Amino acid sequence: MPQGKLKVKAKVPEGSKTKKKAGKGRGVTKRTTKSVTPKKQKQQEAQKLKKAITKTVNQAMEEELRAQALDGKKSLLSKKKAAATPAKSPAKPKRGKKK
Template sequence: MAQGKLKVKSKLPAGAKSKKNKAKAGKAVTKRPNAPVKSKSAAERNKMKTNVSKMVNAAAEQQLRALATTTPQLSEAQKRVAAAPTAPAPAK
């Protein structure tokens, strides 16, 4: 069972001024006007490297796919080995 009085909300007197919330205009983080300029060359260099490597990989893959589809599946030596009789497996 609750002990004590209930809290009653009180009203401000008629002459009292209420606080106004200040509206924040602008960004939360401001940039310094004299900040050093970041170089974009490193980012551009990395993008170019990735693009070049993608192009090289795509070209190599295309060449390998063309080579794999145009050449016969087995060479002559592989055909002879496949046609040769195999020894029977030893009985256990």
């Protein structure tokens, strides 16, 4: 048993215009002449830049810490650099035949 009066839905007059529903079509693109770079490409460039900055900052901090730790003593880094680039040794004279 419902209590109170029933609500009656309003009826639209027959002569009135109805709105057309917009279908799921393609939207109008306003930037046809402008090129838009992909989002992924922008993110990759930003990551490369961050990585390069981090690398240089870490390298500078490492050099500074080594300098403080060694206090003017010989650096271990110089030995590594010397091993990486071998120095040219003097050419040994060839032995000739003994007579």
